[in-house]
Amino acid sequence: MLNSFEKLRRSLSKTKASILGKITQVVSRRKIDDDLLDEIEQILIEADVGVKATMRLIESVRESAHANKLTEGEDIINLLQQEISKLLGRDSAEAEVVSPVKPAVWLIVGVNGVGKTTTIGKLATRFAASGQKVLIAACDTFRAAAIDQITIWAERSGVDIIKSQEGADPASVAFDAARAAKARGADLLIVDTAGRLHTKTNLMEELKKIRRVVNKALPDSPVLSKLIIDGSTGQNALNQVRVFTDAVGCDGLIITKLDGTAKGGVLLAIAEELEVPVDFIGLGESVDDLQEFNPEQFAKALFTQ
Amino acid sequence: MFDALSNRLELVFKKLRGAGRLSEKNIKDAMREVRQALLEADVNYKVARDFVKAVEAKAVGSDVLKSIEPGQQVVKIVHDELVTLLGGKAEPLAPVTKTPTVYMICGLQGSGKTTLTGKLALMNKRKSKKPLMVAADIYRPAAVKQLKVLADSIDVEHFHIEGKSPQKICQEAVKYAEKNFIDLVILDTAGRLHVDDELMKELEEIKDLVKPDELLLVADAMTGQDAVNIAKEFHDRLDITGVVLSKLDGDARGGAALSIRQVTGCPIKLASVGEKLSELEPFHPDRLASRILGMGDIVSLVEKAQDTIDMEAAEKMQKKILKAQFDFEDFLEQIQQIRKMGPLENLMGMIPGVGKAMKGISIDEKDVNRMMAIVQSMTTEERRNPRLIDGSRKKRIAVGSGNSVQTVNQLLKQFATMQKMFNNMNKMKFKGMPKGLMPF
Numbered sequence: 001m002l003n004s005f006e007k008l009r010r011s012l013s014k015t016k017a018s019i020l021g022k023i024t025q026v027v028s029r030r031k032i033d034d035d036l037l038d039e040i041e042q043i044l045i046e047a048d049v050g051v052k053a054t055m056r057l058i059e060s061v062r063e064s065a066h067a068n069k070l071t072e073g074e075d076i077i078n079l080l081q082q083e084i085s086k087l088l089g090r091d092s093a094e095a096e097v098v099s100p101v102k103p104a105v106w107l108i109v110g111v112n113g114v115g116k117t118t119t120i121g122k123l124a125t126r127f128a129a130s131g132q133k134v135l136i137a138a139c140d141t142f143r144a145a146a147i148d149q150i151t152i153w154a155e156r157s158g159v160d161i162i163k164s165q166e167g168a169d170p171a172s173v174a175f176d177a178a179r180a181a182k183a184r185g186a187d188l189l190i191v192d193t194a195g196r197l198h199t200k201t202n203l204m205e206e207l208k209k210i211r212r213v214v215n216k217a218l219p220d221s222p223v224l225s226k227l228i229i230d231g232s233t234g235q236n237a238l239n240q241v242r243v244f245t246d247a248v249g250c251d252g253l254i255i256t257k258l259d260g261t262a263k264g265g266v267l268l269a270i271a272e273e274l275e276v277p278v279d280f281i282g283l284g285e286s287v288d289d290l291q292e293f294n295p296e297q298f299a300k301a302l303f304t305q
Numbered sequence: 306m307f308d309a310l311s312n313r314l315e316l317v318f319k320k321l322r323g324a325g326r327l328s329e330k331n332i333k334d335a336m337r338e339v340r341q342a343l344l345e346a347d348v349n350y351k352v353a354r355d356f357v358k359a360v361e362a363k364a365v366g367s368d369v370l371k372s373i374e375p376g377q378q379v380v381k382i383v384h385d386e387l388v389t390l391l392g393g394k395a396e397p398l399a400p401v402t403k404t405p406t407v408y409m410i411c412g413l414q415g416s417g418k419t420t421l422t423g424k425l426a427l428m429n430k431r432k433s434k435k436p437l438m439v440a441a442d443i444y445r446p447a448a449v450k451q452l453k454v455l456a457d458s459i460d461v462e463h464f465h466i467e468g469k470s471p472q473k474i475c476q477e478a479v480k481y482a483e484k485n486f487i488d489l490v491i492l493d494t495a496g497r498l499h500v501d502d503e504l505m506k507e508l509e510e511i512k513d514l515v516k517p518d519e520l521l522l523v524a525d526a527m528t529g530q531d532a533v534n535i536a537k538e539f540h541d542r543l544d545i546t547g548v549v550l551s552k553l554d555g556d557a558r559g560g561a562a563l564s565i566r567q568v569t570g571c572p573i574k575l576a577s578v579g580e581k582l583s584e585l586e587p588f589h590p591d592r593l594a595s596r597i598l599g600m601g602d603i604v605s606l607v608e609k610a611q612d613t614i615d616m617e618a619a620e621k622m623q624k625k626i627l628k629a630q631f632d633f634e635d636f637l638e639q640i641q642q643i644r645k646m647g648p649l650e651n652l653m654g655m656i657p658g659v660g661k662a663m664k665g666i667s668i669d670e671k672d673v674n675r676m677m678a679i680v681q682s683m684t685t686e687e688r689r690n691p692r693l694i695d696g697s698r699k700k701r702i703a704v705g706s707g708n709s710v711q712t713v714n715q716l717l718k719q720f721a722t723m724q725k726m727f728n729n730m731n732k733m734k735f736k737g738m739p740k741g742l743m744p745f
Binding site for chain 2: 042045046047048050051111112113114115142143144145146148149151152153166197198199200201202230232233234235236237239257259260265266
C-alpha cells in the first residue's frame with residue numbers, strides 16, 4: 001500500500017509540478033480574491049482539467065471559502081484537494097476478475113496508439129501472477145505486426161494466446177478465442193482489438209460485431225469493455241469515452257502514459273461530465289507500473305509535496 | 306476535424322450578425338466565447354489568451370464597428386489571425402536532391418511514427434525516388450517487424466541490424482544508402498517521453514551522427530495542453546525542423562496544432578490523416594483556418610478530385626449533365642470516381658457548410674454499396690432509360706440486388722429528382738461548377 005502510494009506520488013510528481021507546485025507558489029502569502037482564483041483557473045486548464053470542471057472547481061472553492069470565512073491563499077489547497085477527491089468520488093471499481101461464470105471477458109478498446117497491447121501485456125502478467133488462468137485473443141489483425149507484438153507479451157507473461165493471420169476477420173478470432181477460453185476453463189479472456197478512431201463508423205461497427213460474437217459464444221459470461229485513454233490526450237478524451245460507450249459500452253477506463261508531464265487532468269474532465277469509473281492507471285513502461293486506481297490516493301498524490 | 310470549434314465560432318458570430326451594429330462590449334462578449342471555445346479545443350492557455358487579445362485589439366481599433374457587416378469583418382480578422390498563428394504559408398519538406406537525403410522521425414509512443422515513415426516512403430517512391438526505411442526502435446516488441454511489413458507492402462527496402470544500438474543502426478543505414486544509390490533514408494526512432502533523459506540523449510547522438518536534412522516531430526492531434534511542452538522539449542534538445550500532425554482524421558479539435566507552431570516557432574509541414582499509407586497531405590495553414598471557421602476546405606477537395614478523377618471523363622459527364630442526358634450508367638461511373646478519392650465521410654467534411662449540416666449524421670458506406678448494387682442489377686438498357694422499369698422489372702432488380710422493391714423505388718425517385726435538378730440547373734445556365742466535381 002505504502003509502496004504503491006510512493007510510486008504514484010513520484011510518478012505524478014511532474015503533474016504535481018504543473019498542478020500543485022504552481023498552485024502552492026501562487027497562493028503563498030496571498031489573500032483569496034478574484035485575481036488569485038483566475039491564476040488557479042489558468043493552472044487547472046493548463047493541466048487539461050477542462051473548462052467545465054475548472055469552472056466548477058473554482059466556484060466550489062469560492063463558495064466554501066466564503067461560507068467558512070477563509071481568506072488565506074493557502075486554504076485553497078485544502079479546499080481544492082477535497083473538491084477533487086469528491087469529483088473523482090466513486091471508489092475505484094474493484095478490478096474484479098472473479099466472476100461466478102467463467103470465463104469473464106475484457107474487451108480492450110481505444111483509439112490508435114494509446115497503448116492497448118502494452119496494457120494487455122501488463123494485465124495478463126498481473127492476473128496470471130495472482131493465479132488466474134488468462135487467455136488472450138489477438139483480434140488486432142489490421143496493424144502490421146500487432147499479432148507478433150501481443151504474442152511476445154503473451155510469452156513474457158506465460159499465458160496462452162489465440163491468434164490468426166494478419167488481415168483475418170477479428171470477430172472470427174474473437175469467436176475462436178471465446179470457445180477456447182470456455183473449453184480450457186480460463187478465468188479471464190482478454191480481447192485485444194485494433195486501434196480505431198471513434199469517428200470511423202465502419203470500424204466502430206466492426207467493434208460492435210466483435211462484442212456480439214463474444215456474447216453469443218459465451219452467453220452467460222460477463223463481457224466488460226475497457227477503454228484505454230492516453231493520459232496526454234486533451235478534451236477529445238470526452239468524445240472518445242462517449243462514442244466508445246455508445247458502441248460497445250464502457251465498464252471502466254484505463255489511463256496510460258501518466259508518467260509524462262501533463263497528466264491526470266483529463267481524468268477530472270471525464271469525471272465531471274461522465275459516469276465512468278477508472279480501473280487502472282499506467283505509470284511507466286515496466287509491468288508493475290500498472291496500478292489500480294484509487295481516487296483518494298490520486299487526489300492526495302496530486303497534493304502532496 | 307475542427308467542427309466543434311467552427312460551430313462555436315459560428316454561433317458567436319451569428320449573434321454578432323444579428324446585432325446590426327457592434328459595440329465594444331459585443332466584441333468583448335464574442336471574444337470571451339472564442340477564448341472558451343479555443344480552450345475547449347485544447348489550445349494552450351497562453352496562446353488562446355494572446356490570440357483573443359490580438360483579435361480584440363484589431364476588431365475594436367479598426368473600422369469594424371462602423372462597417373456594414375461587422376460580424377463578417379470580425380470573422381475575417383479571426384480567420385487572418387488564425388492563419389498567422391498556424392504559420393502563414395505551407396512549408397514544404399527538405400527536397401530529396403542530395404543522395405542520400407536523411408529524414409529523422411521522432412515523437413512520443415503511439416503518435417504514429419512508423420506509419421508516417423511508411424507514408425513518406427510511399428510518397429517519395431511515387432516520385433520515382435528510392436527510399437530506405439530504417440527500423441531504429443529496438444525497444445518495443447515487434448516494432449522492427451511492423452516496419453518490415455509496411456515496407457514490404459509498398460515494395461520499399463528496409464534496414465535493420467539485429468543486436469546493435471539505434472545509433473549504430475542509423476549510422477550504418479546511411480552508409481548502406483551511400484553505397485546502394487538510395488535517395489532518401491527515413492529513420493524511424495523509438496517512441497519516448499520527452500522527459501526521458503536517457504532516450505532523448507540517444508536521439509541527440511543519432512542526430513549528431515547522421516546529420517539529418519529533416520528532423521520531424523510527430524504530434525498527435527488529440528494531445529491536450531501538454532502538446533506545447535512536448536514540442537518545446539523536443540525542439541530545445543534536438544532543434545527539430547518541422548512538425549507532422551497525426552490522427553487529424555478524428556474529431557479532435559486539434560488545438561495542439563494552433564499552439565505548437567506558436568510556442569516553438571516550428572512549421573507544421575504535413576498532416577497525416579488515416580491508416581492507409583497514401584493518406585499524407587501537406588499542411589496548409591490557410592485551409593485549416595478556413596476549416597476551423599466552418600468555411601470548409603474546397604481547395605483540398607478540388608485538388609483531390611484532380612488527382613484521382615479522369616478529367617476527360619469528367620468533362621464528358623458535365624456536358625451530359627448540361628444536356629440533361631445523365632443516366633444511371635453515368636451515375637454509377639460518378640460514384641466509382643468519387644470512391645477513388647477516399648472514404649465519403651472525409652470528403653463530405655471538406656465541403657463548405659456540410660461539416661456542420663452533417664453533424665451527427667454519418668454517411669454509411671453501406672448505403673452507397675446498396676445503391677450501387679441496385680444500379681448494377683439493372684440491364685444496360687434500363688440504366689440508359691429508367692422509364693423502362695416497370696413493376697416486374699423492379700421486382701427482378703430488387704431480388705437481384707438483395708433489396709426490397711421499396712428501396713428500388715426510393716432510388717428511382719431520388720434519381721428522378723436529381724435529373725429534374727440538373728434540368729433546372731441547365732435552365733439557370735449554371736456554369737460555375739468546378740470541373741470534375743460531383744454535381745449532387
